[in-house]
Amino acid sequence: MIRGELIDIIEWLDDSRDTIAWRFPRHDNEIKMGAKLIVREGQLAVFVNEGRIADVFAPGTYTLATQNLPVLSTLKGWKYGFDSPFKAEVYFFSTRQFTDLKWGTQNPIIVRDPEFGAVRLRAFGGYSLRVIDPPLLLRELVGTDPQFRTEEVAEHLRQRIVGQLGPALANAGVPMLDLAANQHAIGERLAQALSAELAPIGVTIPRFVIENISLPPEVEAALDKRSQMGIVGNLDQYARFQAANAMEQAAQNPGGGMGEGMGLGMGMAMGQQMAAAFGAAQQPQQPVQQPTAPAGPPPLPPQQQWYIAVNGQQQGPFDLAGLQAQAGSGALTPATLVWRTGMAQWTPAQQVPELAPLLSQTPPPLPPQ
Template identity: 70%
Template sequence: MGLFDKIRGELVDIIEWTDDSRDTIVWRFPRYDNEIKMGAQLTVRESQVAVFINEGQLADTFTPGMHRLETQNMPILSTLKGWKHGFSSPFKAEVYFVNTRQFTDMKWGTKNPIILRDPEFGMVRIRAFGAFSMRVVDAPKLLRELAGTDPQFRTEEVEDYLRQMIVGRIASALARAEVPMLDLAADQHSIGERLAPLLSEDLASYGLAIPKFIISNISLPPEVEAALDKRTQMGMLGDLNQYSQFQAANAMEAAAKNPNGGAGEGLGLGMGIAAGQQMAQALSPQQQQQQQPAPQQYAPPPAAPAQPGPPPLPQQDQWYIGVNGQQLGPFDLTGLAAQVSAGNLTPTTLVWKAQLPAWTAAGQVPELAPVLSSAPPPLPPG
């Protein structure tokens, strides 16, 4: 091989790049001090732009297609090199291939919650996350502002900056949208479409654009979600007064099936029923005013009207007893003794007279102790 052939073999005559990384934005063609032959073939594929740098200065930009490097199709570089009259000598230049396709595997999310003023819930903290696509729209600006002389500029080198800028924009965008918190999910798409051009405008000075911006989810703190779940359950219950009455009826039925239950269970049952009724009254006061109070199961008889004439002879107390959900009476002490013999009056039977504030178990009324003790003893076993 002659000297001329050796020198000719060191000249670059084919310049091209095929991307196999899927995350490379800028790739510098490896020249290794070899000179580019005048008349060499430059292949720029779709979604690529080739940028020539001569002595640190941007010279020429080539769009997709096949180019033969000659002085007539490199006007800027020809002026810089001072070629005259079509002089075709080898030259040295750095060639950067810029990927102009969309990079769609970009993610974003809010590390800290965003505080919004909601018309229904007041101050609310929310989080959001999603995805976006990025592409190069001005290769020279990208090289000047971000890539520089990096031989392989990847998406990871600019992704963090893009996320920070997006988070700064998303907070103001959600605040300006003035959409109620419960309706944000329905407006996620429209908010993303409004943000995409705003982000592209911010990135125009870097030669980048955001063609697509997606809000995948907007979430609330766990405690707020739990409160919303409770509110949803309350809405599903409907009339809380009717619900409390239904719960009280179920509790009474359960107590009837378990007559030997302890006093603690009865106390807890009463407190539960009272709490349900108080909640219903607090949450629906107007409805409570419209409804009439439910009649008591064992209502005491009305007092007899006063009769003219001499006062009546003193009489014994009139007693009433509750047996199997029915009110029996009135009875005097003799009549109560007969009810003991009949098995209708036991220490657990509810009794009432005018001096008692409410129905009370017979075993808890001291003056009925003689009556209850008058019951005959059980028969001896045969």
């Protein structure tokens, strides 16, 4: 209390790297008339009287008196004269960039990729924060906190960042394999969007960095396989390269036994076989040429097989010659039911046009005696 009566210099020397706002401590919040207020570069001071913001001070040195505080004169009628102490508070705000802030996605973000379809992405990085409107920040977040630190607002900012990250990646229109080349541009767009969203609380995001955008492990494994296939390319050249490396290692180790030489030879032979097999698989398959048939007439087409019904019994199959014999013996008459493959049902022979020549040769029945 005695120090509060003697100290008349109000200043803030920040020995931390994460304090956004700091309230100057005085006994009973009494600031002596004529006290010196020192605001350094990278700081702004907010003078609060009886719970209301009276003035904001830029960097410089000020003498706190009623003639220097016209706003304060209208807020309070001085009952005991203008030489009495101020019953007020002074909040210092750091306006430098806070660059040690990190962000990351706890859950993956699902985006639609033109080549791979729906893909789950994770991302992390860093960003910087700067105070641009201390009165707004005091009203919205700081309140009466004597020391407002970045950790108190970090989770709130991370949620807003993740909320903006999904739409930014989805609307970027960049394929997944090209995201690394466009991380800087996406980060700049996110910084602008976040600054506009955070302006109502008095802060801005001057810098936003995407350090990495990662894929699920199974997708990364599939991409690794695809990359390996692209790197190997021509198996013939790969086998020759491996054989050359083996020969170089063997030359550097002349004391190796015959087994190493045999292993080298087997490795080269296997590599050549693999290269030949892979090359044959890559070549378009030629149509297999059928052996030419010897000169001569083509085989006769298969004759249709017929069935007839005689005395309620099915007989056959018969070819046309067999049917002709049946007609000659009297077994096949115009009223005889016949059937062959392709007919829907048994039909009288006289209704089948194909059998008309056979039936015409059938002699008529003998006249009654």
